[in-house]
Amino acid sequence: MRDFEHDPSLAELLDPKAISQLSTLLSSLADSELQLESSAGSGPATPVELNLDTIGWITGDNPEPRRRAAASLVEVVLHYVYKYRLAANLHRSTTEASFQALERQNEALRQSETRYRELAESLQDRVDSQVEVIRQAQQELYESARLRAVGYLAAGVAHEINNPIGFIKSNLKVANEYVDELEEALPEQHTCQDTLADFRALLEESLAGSTRIASIVADLKAFSSIDQGEYVSCNINQLLTTAMHLVQTSHPDAPEMTTTLSDLPDIPGHAARLSQALFNVLDNAAKAVEDGGTIAVQTRHTNADTIRIEVTDTGCGIDAQSLDHIFDPFFTTRQVGSGTGLGLTVARETITAHQGSIDITSDPGQGTRVVIELPAKRK
Structure with missing residues (x-):
């Protein structure tokens, strides 16, 4: 580009x-x-x-x-x-x-x-420790700036779209009322009755479309958590549902998704970062099934008091050599320009920061399974 x-x-x-x-x-x-x-x-x-x-x-x-x-x-x-x-x-x-x-x-x-x-070889451990601190600080600064940018973008989109959509929906409702008045004023066998019926159908379709746009804007606002603080009580099922809606609207051919969402307790966390991590995992799955396949999303509360999230796709899969580097920054199996290679890196860093774990298993041609576990209570 x-x-x-x-x-x-x-x-x-x-x-x-x-x-x-x-x-x-x-x-x-x-x-x-x-x-x-x-x-x-x-x-x-x-x-x-x-x-x-x-x-x-x-x-x-x-x-x-x-x-x-x-x-x-x-x-x-x-x-x-x-x-x-x-x-x-x-x-x-x-x-x-x-x-x-x-x-x-x-x-x-x-x-x-x-x-x-x-x-002195004895100083090596101390040097490695400082390097890791610097790396983590850089990653956190990068993520913080990126999340702020997403929040500002979502706020701008919501402001720019919500107002005209409100006018459109209001005008469509008034137009529907005018059609009702015209229909009552005309004789039953008048030649314009069919035209009024078609016009009413067009108004209803347009009203449904404007309602859909408003819903997408609401999902985008919830995804970026514009109105939320740093750490809040998070509903994982709600964050997953919002992320799935965004993935389906961001792909030309919306992937088929099936969900099995169990009742889960709310967990403390950074809603925007968790949403970003879940979106990155689902977006990778959607890209894997672009040529055909399905995505299954499952959640449950384990006996170990953890929240377990499984995302399984029947897509192209990942070979063993690439699987070893899947979490490396800027590593991607996509064509140049198709991605930054930071999606799973960001997801792993976010899950780790929330004291959780992420594991990926895959076979070429058989699909991929991603398992995320988060503690129900922060230690």
């Missing part, structure tokens, strides 16, 4: 599949053929603008108001895609800079360790 130092084109913001899907949705909403194109062509066309520049056209033999409304909707979508790309680029640059800084620090530490070893 490139850095947008100049205005992007339509092809840079959306791939051909996304453009095709968006055109299909616009046609469904307009009840007539509409296409999102990079060029105007020879027929009727309405420009789509981003940052005051025309980057695409809405084409089709439709009235200009319909094409303009479709163009406005596409502009809103492209605006948020553009903002997301910029945020992703910023995150990538920050991650790369942090990685380079860590490499330089690790190199300096290795040289320091060599000098200490030459001076």
Whole structure:
């Protein structure tokens, strides 16, 4: 993904599949053929603008108001895609800079360790101890900054989306009432009765869609725990459910998930970090079953007074050599650019900080099982 130092084109913001899907949705909403194109062509066309520049056209033999409304909707979508790309680029640059800084620090530490070893072997244990303290502090600072960024982003999304969604839902309800009044005013056999019925169905679908958007925003807000302090009483089943909703909405083909959630006691913990760890595990499982498969999520309260979470997928699995490095920072089996390789590292550090454990078993072609155990009471 490139850095947008100049205005992007339509092809840079959306791939051909996304453009095709968006055109299909616009046609469904307009009840007539509409296409999102990079060029105007020879027929009727309405420009789509981003940052005051025309980057695409809405084409089709439709009235200009319909094409303009479709163009406005596409502009809103492209605006948020553009903002997301910029945020992703910023995150990538920050991650790369942090990685380079860590490499330089690790190199300096290795040289320091060599000098200490030459001076006295007895000092080696003390040097290793200090190195570990520094590493943990760096990891905690990185995670703290990342969680704050997620919280600010979620707050911004909630603020930007909730208000217009509220207006939309209110207007749709009023429109439904107008349809009721029109239906009562018309004779039973009037030719417009069928049109009113179709219009009512469109209003109900739109109202259901706006309610779904509001639900997604609420899940995002709960996931980032904007309104919660550092350590609170956490309901693991609730955090899991929210993380599963986010995973399903973040993947084009929502993976099939089955759940067996037992009654669990609330545990003390950092809700945002636990949510992030659970999301990372579920997101890895979802990526493993992209070519087909299911994900099973199970929780139970063990006799040892621990909370046991099992996430099992029937995906591609992990080979033994990669499994040995699965928790290493920046290690990934995905293609370059598909991930930072920090997901399971962050998950392990978070679970360890909560005095728990995480274990992964896998066979290539057979799937993967992740077992997380957390103490019901913090020691």
